[in-house]
Amino acid sequence: MKLVVVGSSGFVGKEVVRQALANPAVTSVVGLSRRRTPVPESLEGSSDADKLASVVADDFLNYSDTVKQHLVNADACIWLMAVTPNKSASMPWDQVRKVCLDYTIHGLEELSQAPRKDTSKPLTFVYVSGANAERDPAKKPWLLGEYSVMRGEVEARVLDFAKHSNNAIEACIAKPGFIRDAENGSFLLNALQNVLSGVIRVPVVYLHDVAATLLAQATEGVEKETLESADIARIGGSKKQSAER
Numbered sequence: 001m002k003l004v005v006v007g008s009s010g011f012v013g014k015e016v017v018r019q020a021l022a023n024p025a026v027t028s029v030v031g032l033s034r035r036r037t038p039v040p041e042s043l044e045g046s047s048d049a050d051k052l053a054s055v056v057a058d059d060f061l062n063y064s065d066t067v068k069q070h071l072v073n074a075d076a077c078i079w080l081m082a083v084t085p086n087k088s089a090s091m092p093w094d095q096v097r098k099v100c101l102d103y104t105i106h107g108l109e110e111l112s113q114a115p116r117k118d119t120s121k122p123l124t125f126v127y128v129s130g131a132n133a134e135r136d137p138a139k140k141p142w143l144l145g146e147y148s149v150m151r152g153e154v155e156a157r158v159l160d161f162a163k164h165s166n167n168a169i170e171a172c173i174a175k176p177g178f179i180r181d182a183e184n185g186s187f188l189l190n191a192l193q194n195v196l197s198g199v200i201r202v203p204v205v206y207l208h209d210v211a212a213t214l215l216a217q218a219t220e221g222v223e224k225e226t227l228e229s230a231d232i233a234r235i236g237g238s239k240k241q242s243a244e245r
């Protein structure tokens, strides 16, 4: 199957690409970002780096013919492009909203229109949001309220798009809490996450589990429409166990 990873240059994107290159169900990976997607350093033994095509775009509201060509025959897309809360503080709000919302919806439109040989199954669109994203504006959280409601609006728009796509798109929303890299996380960052997760009640999930869960939805089908952190830990953990067997 052909997988498109949008936002592949980022923290989660790189791990998704790393695992996808080792996954025999994935025959090609398009890493679409505003900068080059490198071949990950720590590839697993069975990985095939030649499966990766790094595609750089400079306009995510107006795809070039090259970008459009790379979307042809895609079976699934994992969408990781967004301005994260910490980076959003230093950007104008309309820019943050444009990257998080407009780029995602435009991406969905392009993917749903891209020619596909096999239309017997919808294209799976896995949107990565966050545990704090709130779909009901009346329940605006006290922390990062405007940001959380905006990300919740993206979730609702993605689900609505899929619902009205005439079976072209099947959507899944993943809502991880703080994502920790078990291998590389600094002591200070981990301690800060522990404190924050206690205060604002956001769980910690592991990078490996997040990527494994996203890939499982893309390659094996959507388990449920919305995946919370507990689902991500469960699915990611089960993938690790079966790999160790």
Ligand SMILES: NC(=O)c1ccc[n+]([C@@H]2O[C@H](COP(=O)([O-])OP(=O)(O)OC[C@H]3O[C@@H](n4cnc5c(N)ncnc54)[C@H](OP(=O)(O)O)[C@@H]3O)[C@@H](O)[C@H]2O)c1
Residues within 6 Å of the ligand: 006, 007, 008, 009, 010, 011, 012, 013, 033, 034, 035, 060, 080, 081, 082, 083, 084, 085, 099, 128, 129, 130, 131, 175, 176, 177, 178, 179, 180
């Ligand atoms: N990290 C966490 O703990 C965490 C927790 C919960 C949810 N999430 C969600 O998971 C998703 C991925 O997060 P991440 O940690 O991988 O974030 P990240 O490292 O900042 O990566 C985000 C991706 O979006 C791209 N991007 C950002 N601004 C852009 C712009 N103006 N134009 C084009 N591309 C842009 C980045 O490109 P560059 O690489 O060029 O910057 C990168 O490819 C996000 O939706 C995030 O909210 C993350």
